[in-house]
Structures are given as C-alpha cells and as structure tokens.
Amino acid sequence: MSYPFEHGDETLWDAGYHGGQLYAALARAAAGVLDVPSGLTPTPQGGCAVDGDEFQVFVQRLYELSGSGTSEVLRELGHGLLVTSLVLLERTGRRISARPDHTAALDDARARLARTMTP
Incomplete structure (x- = not known):
C-alpha cells in the first residue's frame, strides 16, 4: 500500500504507507510550530495533495x-x-532561498535522498 504525494496530476512521491503517513504528520506538526500551512492536504484516496505555493513557504520557514x-x-x-x-518542492518546480554556504550541502543531501523517493 502506498501514500502518494500529488501536485495536480503529477505524483511527486509514491511513498510507502507508513513513511508517507509519518512524513505528513511531521510536516503538519512542524507547520503548527512555524504557524504556517504545510501545503499538504490529505486526500480521500489516502495520500496528500501538495499546494506548491503554500508548500514553498512552509519549506522556506523550515529551512530558516x-x-x-x-x-x-x-x-x-x-x-x-x-x-x-x-x-x-523541487519536483513542483520550486526552490527555496538558502544561504550560499548551505546550498552545496543541501543540494547534495537532496539529490541523494531523491534517488530513493520514487515518483
């Protein structure tokens, strides 16, 4: 059983059920701490719809x-x-603004993890 994260008609990540649930729960909790919407909305089919604009704000605040x-x-x-x-976020075609001294490490970590996150 999977837990897809979808942006419009595109599947950004077809997560495993427990991994997807955990990520969504952590994102909701972090959004509450940050006092911004996460940009993730549970779907009736058992996944999340991703609002790219809201999600970008969430990820920027999480980075900060x-x-x-x-x-x-x-x-x-x-x-x-x-x-x-x-x-x-990258799979929605968006990025955050990161400090130049953080960019290379974040890009490397993102690229390594992206290889394991099947769309």
Missing part, C-alpha cells in the same frame, strides 16, 4: 528555523524533514 544555528537539537530534528521537503 533549522538553519538558524540556535540549537543543535533543533537543527538535527528538522534536517530529515527539510531534506525530504526539498525533494518534493
């Missing part, structure tokens, strides 16, 4: 929080969620 340098724990907790979100 995890990259703020205020807490090592916060940075580590947010890293996996951020990288997964960057893969999905």
Whole structure:
C-alpha cells in the first residue's frame, strides 16, 4: 500500500504507507510550530495533495528555523524533514532561498535522498 504525494496530476512521491503517513504528520506538526500551512492536504484516496505555493513557504520557514544555528537539537530534528521537503518542492518546480554556504550541502543531501523517493 502506498501514500502518494500529488501536485495536480503529477505524483511527486509514491511513498510507502507508513513513511508517507509519518512524513505528513511531521510536516503538519512542524507547520503548527512555524504557524504556517504545510501545503499538504490529505486526500480521500489516502495520500496528500501538495499546494506548491503554500508548500514553498512552509519549506522556506523550515529551512530558516533549522538553519538558524540556535540549537543543535533543533537543527538535527528538522534536517530529515527539510531534506525530504526539498525533494518534493523541487519536483513542483520550486526552490527555496538558502544561504550560499548551505546550498552545496543541501543540494547534495537532496539529490541523494531523491534517488530513493520514487515518483
């Protein structure tokens, strides 16, 4: 059983059921902390629709929080969620603004994870 993340008619990630549920739950929780919508809406078929514009704002705010340098724990907790979100965001044709000294590491982490996230 899968848990697809869809943007319009395109499947961005056909996640495994538990992995997709966990990612969606973590994104919802993080969006609550950030006080922005996640851009992910559960679908009746058992997946999520991705609103590209809202999701881009969410991912930008997630990056800003995890990259703020205020807490090592916060940075580590947010890293996996951020990288997964960057893969999905790129598949919508969007990107975030990242500090130049973070860009290469984020692009590398995103590219490595993207190879495992089947659309």
